[in-house]
Amino acid sequence: MQTIHIDVAVIGAGTAGLAAYRAAKAGGASAIVIEGGPYGTTCARVGCMPSKLLIAAAEAAHHAGHTDKFGVHVDGRIRIDGREVMARVRRERDRFVGFVVKGVDGIPEQDKLRGYARFIDNTTLQVDEHTLVQAKRVVIATGSAPVIPPPFKAFGDRLIVNDDVFDWEILPQSVAVFGPGVIGLELGQALSRLGVRVKVFGARGGVGPLSDPAVRDYARQALGEEFYLDPDAKVLEMGQAEGKAQIRFVSLDGEEETEQFDYVLAATGRAPNVRGLGLENTSLPLDQAGVPLFDAQTLQCGDAPVFIAGDANNILPLLHEAADEGRTAGDNAASYPQVKAGLRRSTIAVVFSEPQMMMVGSRFADLPQDGFVVGEASFEDQGRSRVMGINKGLLHVYADKGSGRFLGAEMIGPRAENLAHLLAWSHQQGLTIAQMLQMPFYHPVIEEGLRTALRDAQAGLDAIALA
Structure with a gap:
C-alpha cells in the first residue's frame, strides 16, 4: 500500500x-x-x-x-x-x-x-x-x-429511481410516481405528456417546494387538471402481480382502486x-x-x-x-486554521413543471407571523400571459411590515424561472418594495404581473403606515 x-x-x-x-x-x-x-x-x-x-x-x-x-x-x-x-x-x-x-x-x-x-x-x-x-x-x-423507504421494496424489480429513467431505451406504458417534490413533478408531468399513463402519489399534502397554502393549493389544482395528482394519498397496499407493480389505494373521489404499473418511480428524497x-x-x-x-x-x-x-x-x-x-x-x-464565511447568495429554487414554480428568499412558512404583508398577482387575466395562452398562475411576494424590505416570494405560473431571477437579485440587494417598483417594466410582458404583486404589497404597507 x-x-x-x-x-x-x-x-x-x-x-x-x-x-x-x-x-x-x-x-x-x-x-x-x-x-x-x-x-x-x-x-x-x-x-x-x-x-x-x-x-x-x-x-x-x-x-x-x-x-x-x-x-x-x-x-x-x-x-x-x-x-x-x-x-x-x-x-x-x-x-x-x-x-x-x-x-x-x-x-x-x-x-x-x-x-x-x-x-x-x-x-x-x-x-x-x-x-x-x-x-x-x-x-x-x-x-x-x-432515499427508498423500506415498504417500497415490495415492488421488487419494478421499483426505480430517477437515475434509472435516463437509461431507458423506450418509454413504458405506465408509471406510478411516489413523491410530488421537484423530481417527481418534473418527471411525472413529462412522462404524462409523452403518452405514459402516470399517477403521482404524495404524503402530507406537499406540492413541490411550495409552503404558501394559497400558492400550493393553486398548484395542486392546476397540475391535477393535466395528470393524476394526489399529494395526500392513502395507499393501502404495495406489491407485484403479473410481472407489474400493483398498488391498492383510495382515489381522489374516495373509491378504493387497484392498478398495475410498469414501474414505480420513488422520488421520495435524497x-x-x-x-x-x-x-x-x-x-x-x-x-x-x-x-x-x-x-x-x-x-x-x-x-x-x-x-x-x-x-x-x-x-x-x-x-x-x-x-x-x-x-x-x-x-x-x-x-486553515484561518477560516471565514463563504459566499451565500439569496435562495432561489425553480421547478420546471408547466406552469413553473419558484421560491426566492424566505419561504412563507419561515416568515414571522404578523410581521409581513403579502402582495398577490393572478396570471389568469394578465395581458401577455393570455396572449400566449399560458394564463395560469399565482404569485405571492412578501414584504417586511416595518421596513418595507422585500423578504421573499412563492409562485406557480408562466416564466417563473425568469421572474425568480429578478426577485433573487432584488432580495440579495436588500431592496424595498418601493425601490423595486421604481425599476422599469416593459409592455406587454409577463413581468407586468410581478409589478401587480409589488403594487399590491405596497398598498398593504401604505395602509399600515396610515393606520
Whole structure:
C-alpha cells in the first residue's frame, strides 16, 4: 500500500468536489481529488440536464397538441416515438457528461486518485486497499443518493429511481410516481405528456417546494387538471402481480382502486452519501443521520480540519450552491486554521413543471407571523400571459411590515424561472418594495404581473403606515 502526503484531500469529484480542489490549489495548497464512481456530476449525469431533455421533448409534444386555440390546426394525430425521445435524452446527456469529464481530464494525473475513501482518523484516509492518504485537511464532497423507504421494496424489480429513467431505451406504458417534490413533478408531468399513463402519489399534502397554502393549493389544482395528482394519498397496499407493480389505494373521489404499473418511480428524497466513509473513526460530532455537524457559513466540521460541501451537507442541494460551497470549503481548507464565511447568495429554487414554480428568499412558512404583508398577482387575466395562452398562475411576494424590505416570494405560473431571477437579485440587494417598483417594466410582458404583486404589497404597507 502506497502512502501519499498532501495538504488537502477532497473526497468526491462532483460539482462541489471539483470546485473545492480548484480553490485549494488556487490558495497555494497541494491537493488531491479522490473518486470511486464514474466521473460526471449528478447534475449532468442523472439530474438537471437529462431531466430538462425529457421535459423539452414533453413540451414539444404538448404544444403541438394544443394549437387549436390560436386557430392553428395540426391535422392527424401527433406521434411520439419513445425510442427516439430516449435516444436524444441519452445522447445529449452523455454530451453534457463529456464536458465534465473533459474538465477532470485537465487535472494533473498526480492530483487524481481512483477509489473509495474511508477515514482512519480525522485526516488519514484509506482508499480501497491500495493507498493511504496522510492529509493536513479534508473536504467531504460525496454528494447524495436517492432515499427508498423500506415498504417500497415490495415492488421488487419494478421499483426505480430517477437515475434509472435516463437509461431507458423506450418509454413504458405506465408509471406510478411516489413523491410530488421537484423530481417527481418534473418527471411525472413529462412522462404524462409523452403518452405514459402516470399517477403521482404524495404524503402530507406537499406540492413541490411550495409552503404558501394559497400558492400550493393553486398548484395542486392546476397540475391535477393535466395528470393524476394526489399529494395526500392513502395507499393501502404495495406489491407485484403479473410481472407489474400493483398498488391498492383510495382515489381522489374516495373509491378504493387497484392498478398495475410498469414501474414505480420513488422520488421520495435524497440523502447525503456519508455511509461507508468511516466517520465513526473520527472525532467529528454527527447528527442523527450520521452527517457531521458543521458551520453553515465556513462549512467546517466542529473544530477539526475537515469541511463538508455540496449535497453531502444537504443544506441546499442545487448545482450553483454546490459550486459556491465547494469554493468556500476549498478556500478554508487551504487557509486553515484561518477560516471565514463563504459566499451565500439569496435562495432561489425553480421547478420546471408547466406552469413553473419558484421560491426566492424566505419561504412563507419561515416568515414571522404578523410581521409581513403579502402582495398577490393572478396570471389568469394578465395581458401577455393570455396572449400566449399560458394564463395560469399565482404569485405571492412578501414584504417586511416595518421596513418595507422585500423578504421573499412563492409562485406557480408562466416564466417563473425568469421572474425568480429578478426577485433573487432584488432580495440579495436588500431592496424595498418601493425601490423595486421604481425599476422599469416593459409592455406587454409577463413581468407586468410581478409589478401587480409589488403594487399590491405596497398598498398593504401604505395602509399600515396610515393606520
